[in-house]
Amino acid sequence: MPNVRPGEKPEIARLPLFREMQEEQRERIFSGSFLQVFPPQLTLFELGQHPDFLHVLIDGLVELYATSAGRDTTMRIVEPVTSFILAAVVTDMPYLMSARTLTSSRILLVPAALVREVVKQDCALMQATMRELALAYRDMVRALTDMKLRQSAERLGNLLLQQERRQGGNGAVQLKAEKRLLASLLGMTPENLSRAFAVLGQHGLEVDGAQVRFTDQAALEAFSRPDPVKDDD
Template structure:
């Protein structure tokens, strides 16, 4: 996908935040947007930098992460295509509190604060859509904290494999293939697990005949039995 031929207003129209905007409004908003093509490993932003925009992953994967004083990395979130990040922080006037890095070659859409504020001033309903989006994101983060505090490592891995986007497929009882979007080490960090433990869990599930591992593809052979696995 070439950035110079990218239909930005049309892309904005399919994002939940902007679906109710008409073409002139989308074209006006697009003037406050920028497309950035990132290579794997490129930095999107760092802790302490000014936050005057939010971002949408168009293609690729972006990692939000924090570093401990000892240099240990904790992945906060993995942001895939069609998902946004930093929209809440943008309104606080505070700098970024986490780091963001492209995990793969990525096309990133940056939406300037001034453009968003302009639309809010023109139509207060736009503010309600922003709040709804931010609330969904907060709900997801609260769910993650709950999982880390109350669920075992096995439960977290199975929950990741049976996450929302494959629930309908799992209900049919057919084999479901989950492609890990990034390295196992990165996913392990996202789940607050060590890479070694994450690999052990996958091997245990494979030995139990519930999944089959093929590089980054996890074939869920029996979704219902996986959901009911005693280790959960």
């Protein structure tokens, strides 16, 4: 794997995790890291493995999933630009999830031991690491609350409202993952997901393949009951 090339350094230096670091420490990260393109459907690591690298998704799409008794479920669909799974790297403990690419993905690989070493020496990286871990915790709380307090159609509606904000707030959503993965992420069967889309069709939603359009956003919000506390997406 090639090290980070000089032409790639400015792009990586702008990433939230690294942009406030001391230049000397950032160069240490660059000197030990690799930027690689992975093909679709490639397993990056598996549940129970020890983390050798911190993965930072630059371009593409990655699925985090858990497996038990021959079944698996989607835990998160990772979009650029973000790291995964930072908690395992910081604690030097085995992964609780597996990861695979969904599309061709460009990923920065930072040696886990190097991350732990530099975090101790660079206050800005430590603060950025704490922020990413805190945001991941908030995402987990939201997902757990969603699963416990909302019915399937409400969970789908709430997710689409979140995605609409993140994709520009123009009343439309482009589904980036297959619907079977979306169903797994929301704790549904594909059949239940289809029924949930049908229910939302009565509350201001139109679906055409991977394109989703809000025809009555107020009605969709009234039905889906979006989170009253919103983070900066």
